[in-house]
Amino acid sequence: DQQVKQNSPSLSVQEGRISILNCDYTNSMFDYFLWYKKYPAEGPTFLISISSIKDKNEDGRFTVFLNKSAKHLSLHIVPSQPGDSAVYFCAASATSGGSNYKLTFGKGTLLTVNP
Amino acid sequence: GAVVSQHPSWVICKSGTSVKIECRSLDFQATTMFWYRQFPKQSLMLMATSNEGSKATYEQGVEKDKFLINHASLTLSTLTVTSAHPEDSSFYICSARELAWRNEQFFGPGTRLTVL
Numbered sequence: 249d250q251q252v253k254q255n256s257p258s259l260s261v262q263e264g265r266i267s268i269l270n271c272d273y274t275n276s277m278f279d280y281f282l283w284y285k286k287y288p289a290e291g292p293t294f295l296i297s298i299s300s301i302k303d304k305n306e307d308g309r310f311t312v313f314l315n316k317s318a319k320h321l322s323l324h325i326v327p328s329q330p331g332d333s334a335v336y337f338c339a340a341s342a343t344s345g346g347s348n349y350k351l352t353f354g355k356g357t358l359l360t361v362n363p
Numbered sequence: 364g365a366v367v368s369q370h371p372s373w374v375i376c377k378s379g380t381s382v383k384i385e386c387r388s389l390d391f392q393a394t395t396m397f398w399y400r401q402f403p404k405q406s407l408m409l410m411a412t413s414n415e416g417s418k419a420t421y422e423q424g425v426e427k428d429k430f431l432i433n434h435a436s437l438t439l440s441t442l443t444v445t446s447a448h449p450e451d452s453s454f455y456i457c458s459a460r461e462l463a464w465r466n467e468q469f470f471g472p473g474t475r476l477t478v479l
Contacts, residue, residue: 282467291367291456291470292407337407349460350397351468355406 251275252340254354262362267325269357271338274319278340282351283312283323286335295336296323328361335359365391367459369471376447377479384442384474386457392437393459397468398430401454413440447478 253272261267271281279300284292298305298312298321305312311324325332335358339351366389376382386396395414399407411427413419413434421427429451431443440459444451454475458468 284470289454289473289475291369291458291472294467294469297467349395349468350409350412351458352409353406355404 249274250355251278252338252352252354254338254357256357257355258358258360260360260362261328263330264327267323267328267332267359267361269323269325269336269338269359271321271323271354272319273321273340275340275342275352276319277342277344278352280341280343281312281314281321282339282341283310284337284339284353285332286337286356288335292337325359328359330361330363333359333361365389365459365461365469367393367457367469367471369457369474371474372472373475373477375477375479378448379446381443381445382447382476384444384455384457384476386440386442386459386471388438388459388461388469391459391461393440394437394462395460396434396440397458397460398432398440398442399456399458401456401473407456410442444476447476449478452476452478 282297283295286292296307296310298314314321335356337356338354368387370385398410401407410425411419411421413432419432434440456473458470460468
């Protein structure tokens, strides 16, 4: 039972355009969401996060949107750059109830930004 | 940002041997460390959570006698794969968080284990 789903295994965009990566979750206890970027044979790098009390968080070229009623979040990258090419993982955490802040990851989306 | 290191970065061993992987937080005190495993083209699967000075909490389906975790100090956790078999070959990644942080975890670079 996959609680965090990234239904698009890959996405290809042109340099300068917007990249939109999507993520859906099923566990209503999740209240904190994170996006990580990962290169092959390396550990994930934290990008941006959002708490369930917000619907948008922005950091430079990265913006995360959260739609709680739809249990959906998305990561927007504008403008996309070739160096953004990597696998992007969506992760969720339930911060209450003694969860120990453990993260549940989606399967990732491979983003390719073409020059 | 916080830095987490892992050693070794890759290891090849014979079936039946044990392998120890170290995870270190270099510039912060990691009250909690997490161990993940990633198979090719799959997600990161949490194996266990360890709090400094306590026994690790293992996820369902993870054999605690096979994957021994020690978190004896605030900067070091070790994962020992005992009696490794080819099916244990995977990419093992640790992450760490400090008590004051709410949710952010910082990840190590990972260790590629190949069991022959």
